[in-house]
Amino acid sequence: MEYILNFVIIAIEILCLKNFIEIFAEKNKKQYVCVLSIITLILGIYGIDCVLNDFVIAKIMCVVLCMSFWVKFINNMKLWRAVFMSASFMCILTLLDAIILTFFGNIFEAGAGMAENDVVGIYYKTLLTRMIMIALIMYIKRKFAVGGSEYLINEFEWLKYLYFPLMTIIIIVGMLVYCDDITLHNNVVLSIVSLLAVMNFIVFSLIENVVRREKQISESKLLQNDIKSKHEYYQYVSENYEIQRQEIHEFKNQIDCILEMLNHGEYAQTQTFLKNITENLDDRIDCxxxxxxxxxxxxxxxxxxxxxxxxxxxxxxxxxxxxxxxxxxxxxxxxxxxxxxxxxxxxxxxxxxxxxxxxxxxxxxxxxxxxxxxxxxxxxxxxxxxxxxxxxxxxxxxxxxxxxxxxxxxxxxxxxxxxxxxxxxxxxxxxxxxxx
Structure with a gap:
């Protein structure tokens, strides 16, 4: 059971890492490549956890290094930056774990049966930390993500989306504190809680896909509008060019006519003719x-x-x-x-x-x-x-x-x-x- 729980926690951590990195950089690989690389990373870190379980510092260093190479591969990021991002992510997780253990440990220990099964208690606390991390990532990603689409979803809509991870957190806390028979149904409870955690990632992924599609539609409409505006401008220039060609031809004929009238001394008719030309010219000039x-x-x-x-x-x-x-x-x-x-x-x-x-x-x-x-x-x-x-x-x-x-x-x-x-x-x- 302990190995299964560790695997679930590692998988959730890697999914958290993926969303955390996307706050600062956009992925540059195809979807199937990302999925395969995530599965490989999960299996790799799980192997490290099993082999180096008794060597905490070495295990953390190897985990950060694996995460760094994965981040570099997916985002084409410089290695030093990938190491910094991965280390920052691990620091945040560790800090959240410390907060949960320090401030909520006594409350959780009050739950019946928790002392009889420390593995389950630690799993719940760790899972609670990851759910808090997901809620934070959702909020931060909405505000500061590279290429983010804050303008597509307003504050109230995002609060509705945060409802799911927040409710998951409340459910986990409630089970830890108030479930008196938690040890008798560990497998059932663990399955429900794990499924809730997975559902958070599914919902988060669906939200991202919808926002990404809306952003693409908006950008496509903007591009179409730009093309339409440019087309109208070039059409306007083209029409003006044709009008100018016609006017040059007319202007030559009009000059010939004016010269002919002046040669015959028809000054009054010439003046009237010039007045008519001027009025027509005023109508054609851009206002x-x-x-x-x-x-x-x-x-x-x-x-x-x-x-x-x-x-x-x-x-x-x-x-x-x-x-x-x-x-x-x-x-x-x-x-x-x-x-x-x-x-x-x-x-x-x-x-x-x-x-x-x-x-x-x-x-x-x-x-x-x-x-x-x-x-x-x-x-x-x-x-x-x-x-x-x-x-x-x-x-x-x-x-x-x-x-x-x-x-x-x-x-x-x-x-x-x-x-x-x-x-x-x-x-x-x-x-x-x-x-x-």
Whole structure:
């Protein structure tokens, strides 16, 4: 029985190690390679435990060394860093064991039968330590993991996921303290407790898979949005190029016509003709010039779209030639915000108006604000934007992409809605704009 319990504890420790290391580094091996390497590591450490059971220091050193080589293999990490991470993990486990033995030892000894079977008591205490470790890893991984997805799952949802390991801890403590007949059913109790421990890892793994899949979907949508924005920009440039070619040809013909009229002394007709040309030229020239080609392309394109839909657009802009936000990010932000504003205004029966503000404050932080009219009965919640679209899963991806970009640049955003106006405001600090 003792050998089986030791094997279960070692397996749980290795699974804890795997999740602990993933807080600081992403694995670089395929799934089946990871599984095989974990099984090999468990068997290897179990062998070390059996052979060096009486040599504690040598056993710990060999275990840390095996863990270090495994971490280096899975994460392509430098050996010294792998050794440091493995040693840190063992130190944390040892510290938790010491806390459990010191502060809860007397309580556990009060459980009937514990003195008759020290192996079972030590197993429960060790298992309790590992469950506490799992709860800590889940919380830390949510907050600080490399490539983590904190924005995909809010605080309340993560607390619900922590419920399972916390309840397992309570069950183990309860059995240790209050189960009077624990020695008569050791095998049954041990099996239940061990299965609970394994279930924690299964649930944790399922949560990670769901979060990872949601992150991939979000990144895919962001990429699609970037591609769409770039396509629209290149289409806009291409259309402008074709228009310019046609206008050059027309301009040549118009100059020939003006020269001919001047040669015949038709000055009044020439003046009228030039006036008509000037008016037509004003209609063709881009109305918006921020001294930034990318922003100009987006704003002029959206402005023309709004005009076709009879939506009034008002701009508050300044010289944006020093804009430091990545082109793909600024295109995604402006395109999504204005597209959403246009779509909402189309549903309005009364005034249809969009206000766009882009400027720098005194600290050179970038401020972007888009306000738009909303239809009567427009539903809004700061935690969830209600949609009437048929595909509710896809809707809101644009807003999520904007939020992802803002948070990536450590900026801030604010969403407000009154009876007749919706406002999405963004501020991105200059220091993060420069390095994004």
């Amino acid at each position: 918006i010039d921020t001294k930034n080609a990318i922003i100009n392309a987006v704003l002029n394109q959206k402005y023309r779209t709004a005009l076709k839909k009879e939506i009034l657009m008002v701009f508050q802009l300044q010289n944006l030639s020093e804009n430091q936000i990545k082109d793909t990010d600024i295109v995604t932000i402006l395109s999504n915000l204005i597209d959403n504003a246009i779509e909402t205004c189309e549903k309005c029966n009364g005034q249809k108006r969009i206000k766009v503000k882009i400027k720098f404050n005194d600290a050179k932080d970038t401020i972007i604000s888009v306000k738009n009219s909303v239809p009567n009965g427009y539903k809004f919640d700061k935690n969830h934007i209600v949609t009437n679209k048929k595909n509710k899963r896809i809707h809101g991806c644009g807003i999520k992409n904007i939020i992802n970009i803002v948070e990536k640049n450590e900026g801030h955003y604010n969403i407000e809605c009154s009876d007749n106006e919706f406002c999405f405001s963004i501020i991105i600090p200059q220091i993060h704009s420069l390095t994004s």
